[in-house]
Amino acid sequence: MTDTASWAALLRVHAAVVPALDQELQSRCGLPLTWYDVLLELSSAPSGRLTMGELGQVAVVSRSRVSRVVGELEAAGLVERVVNEEDRRSLVAAITPAGRNRLRRAAPVYLSGIEREFTRHLGGDKDVVARALERVLAAQAGSKAKPGPG
Amino acid sequence: MTDTASWAALLRVHAAVVPALDQELQSRCGLPLTWYDVLLELSSAPSGRLTMGELGQVAVVSRSRVSRVVGELEAAGLVERVVNEEDRRSLVAAITPAGRNRLRRAAPVYLSGIEREFTRHLGGDKDVVARALERVLAAQAGSKAKPGPG
DNA sequence: AAAGATTGACTAGTCAATCTTC
DNA sequence: GAAGATTGACTAGTCAATCTTT
Numbered sequence: 039m040t041d042t043a044s045w046a047a048l049l050r051v052h053a054a055v056v057p058a059l060d061q062e063l064q065s066r067c068g069l070p071l072t073w074y075d076v077l078l079e080l081s082s083a084p085s086g087r088l089t090m091g092e093l094g095q096v097a098v099v100s101r102s103r104v105s106r107v108v109g110e111l112e113a114a115g116l117v118e119r120v121v122n123e124e125d126r127r128s129l130v131a132a133i134t135p136a137g138r139n140r141l142r143r144a145a146p147v148y149l150s151g152i153e154r155e156f157t158r159h160l161g162g163d164k165d166v167v168a169r170a171l172e173r174v175l176a177a178q179a180g181s182k183a184k185p186g187p188g
Numbered sequence: 189m190t191d192t193a194s195w196a197a198l199l200r201v202h203a204a205v206v207p208a209l210d211q212e213l214q215s216r217c218g219l220p221l222t223w224y225d226v227l228l229e230l231s232s233a234p235s236g237r238l239t240m241g242e243l244g245q246v247a248v249v250s251r252s253r254v255s256r257v258v259g260e261l262e263a264a265g266l267v268e269r270v271v272n273e274e275d276r277r278s279l280v281a282a283i284t285p286a287g288r289n290r291l292r293r294a295a296p297v298y299l300s301g302i303e304r305e306f307t308r309h310l311g312g313d314k315d316v317v318a319r320a321l322e323r324v325l326a327a328q329a330g331s332k333a334k335p336g337p338g
Numbered sequence: 339a340a341a342g343a344t345t346g347a348c349t350a351g352t353c354a355a356t357c358t359t360c
Numbered sequence: 361g362a363a364g365a366t367t368g369a370c371t372a373g374t375c376a377a378t379c380t381t382t
Contacts, residue, residue: 041299041302041303041307042299042302042307043315043318043322044306044307044310044314044315044317044318044321045302045306045307046248047317047318047321047322047324047325048198048201048202048306048321049202049206049248050248050321050325051198051321051324051325051328052198052199052202053248053250054324054325054328055324055328056199058328098196098199098200098203100203149191149192152191152192152195153191155324155327155328156194156195156198156324157191157192157194157195158327159320159323159324159326159327160194160320160323160324161320161323163316163317163319163320164194164320165193165194166313166316166317166320167194167197167313167316167317167320167321168193168194168197169313170309170310170311170313170314170316170317171194171197171198171200171201171317172193172197173309173310173311174197174201174204174205174305174306174309174310175197175200175201175204176309177305177308177309178201178204178205178208178305
């Protein structure tokens, strides 16, 4: 087991599984993974709304991509975008009932895809893997917030 | 720990770490991650040469992308592309001395980046994570090779 | 003048059509 | 006619310039 085996495996798993799930979601639910990502974050936010900036923080899709994706979702009637009355510089994206519906229909497809293509094969190591990867994220977040003495 | 925590964490780690390593490699060595990927596979092949198809199999970068990347590498003098005498339909890409040199200079930068951004945080779970992710890959490869009875 | 957000222009990556060899 | 590979046309994603509000 070399030093980079875990990293190489992560890259390959991502390259193999993401396109598979994306295609399945798209063909069976008419929903690309980026839409799912954004709708899920909105639906799990209290009252189903977040500013574009907040959405960029929590979603996997990058901040720079969020404007485009929300634009697409708005055109599809799954999200509404309104000015934030607390700070009129910013906009809040709010999931619509149609958006919640679409997400609800897509969820089982995505979840079972994740299980079939990924989680199932982790077996008893699932939680160890999750916690280990979350430590990587915590370190990233920390180094961004405060690039202090390394 | 939900059922999808490990998957969500993998997506986020990828989204955070890949751009960081790519930028570092590019700014310090003038080498995008895709170039590194291809050069590494060629350099570790016996005699430093693979057909384009083989390269598409082993590299992380997709088969459809390989032609473009090898074209760029050839223009930069890091790879040569010659017809395969055993089967004149196919081309073999061969890493040049300049390519090996560039890879040799980039390797420590990439390896230390992986350690700093990723492996370090896995701690004692490093090998468990590697083996778990490799099981996912093995399953993928299997289901592609023979999509038989599930 | 700084923060939030969008948009036009650019780069990376994919897909289908094509070309050559088997 | 199928396999290996490239390429033009398209889609996804990024970056810098811009606009509005604070």
